[in-house]
Amino acid sequence: MASAAEQLAKNLNFSTFAKAKVLQQRIWFTLAALLVYRLGTYIPVPGIDPDAYAATFDAAKQGIAGMFDLFAGGAVQRMAIFALNLIPYITASIVVQVITTASPRLEALKKEGESGRRKLNQYTRYLAVVFCAIQAYGIAVGLEGSQGVVLNPGWFFKLSTVVTLVGGTMFLMWLGEQITSRGVGNGISLIIFAGIVANLPTTIVQTLELSRTGALSPAWLFGIAAIAIVVIAIIVFFERAQRRLLIQYPKRQVGNKMFQGDTSHLPLKLNTSGVIPVIFGSSLLLLPATIASFAAQGNAPQWVSVTAALLGRGQPLYLILFAVLIIFFSFFYTSIVFNPTDTADNLKRSGGFIPGIRPGERTAQHIDYVLSRITVIGALYLTLVALIPEMIHSQLNVSQFIGGTSLLIMVTVTLDTISQVQSHLIAQQYEGLVKRSRLGGRKR
16 A cells, blocks of 8 residues: 555646745756856866867877766866866765774764764865865876977966866865755765766767768667667666565554554665765776876876776776776665664664564674675676676767766666655645645634
8 A cells, every 4th residue: 555655746746846935946046056067167277278178188088088078067178177076075985984984983973963974074075175186286287298288387387277176176065065955956966967968969969970970880879779778777677676674563552552563664775875886986997097097198107108098998907997896885885874783773672573583683684684685786787787888988989978877877866856856745745734734623
């Protein structure tokens, strides 16, 4: 039998949306913030010759620079102030979370609640500034090593580039937090989503142009479209798939009343970590690969050029590292967002139990057993979906959008945003029901 929330969700319509003024304000704020982000991707870093840089980027866009540009929404192609996007912040988040699991002091800080979370976020911001400055300096050195790109090379250009790129990333961090608190959806994910969607028209045109010139056969063109549709269907299926554990509650007496036992389910998502492992894996690969690829264009040591070549898109080492990072972060992030011991303790306090499993430690072990096995399936699903675009790109030389990584981000963020919009609308209907019940009581 459907729950009250599910029944309300089925009855949602445009009239309900028209009455949800707070939701409308949140949506307009989100759109305005994303518009500001898109405008920033067209403001170039000072001291660069646009024509010379465009020629340099065209020579490197088939490598790691093209993938970096995917997440930056075209800002790398224009070397805009948002060229680094949120990659340094995501990398800093990974490092802080890893250190938190290994440090008792930070683990205790995490359990302090809102105050502890704010301190950890502050540490993440400080570390993001460090990562951003390192990447920005590497990009500045790489630009100076490219022939004719920098108008006036020197320390002033390096300093201005570092300040500009660090400032752009810090602004995006703030903008993402504002979207999360005052808009709809997760701000960080929506900014990455907006960058990918912005490149969609260009990607489609480029793919059609490859087919028109004969570089891509019509059969492969329809095949790529079919693969994209299948991948979307697979993503939706796995993102909504759940393993439900049966929970029973015994009969209990409260005062003079006897309450019958009830049953419910503990839903465990097949992919508990969501799109985070793919974003984390890409971020960690982009950090050294970007510096190596830009430095390799100048007078860099031989090992830098070799590293840049090995970490190029479609290369075996890149694919292996990408797969290993996705699988690792699938288990790592799942262990962070879901604690079987805490869940078992909550069930024990509320009187719930899994049939055939003793409450307490045995319940925690059983939940961990089930969660570990479904996480294996989720990790393999993420790995296969993320590697599809890399293999297609290396074989057919088509855009990064065709396939999994970008589609995974787009579909996952869309589902999450729609879910939040639906939650606001359900809350709006609940408020309407409460108001009508109060009015009905007054009339009586």
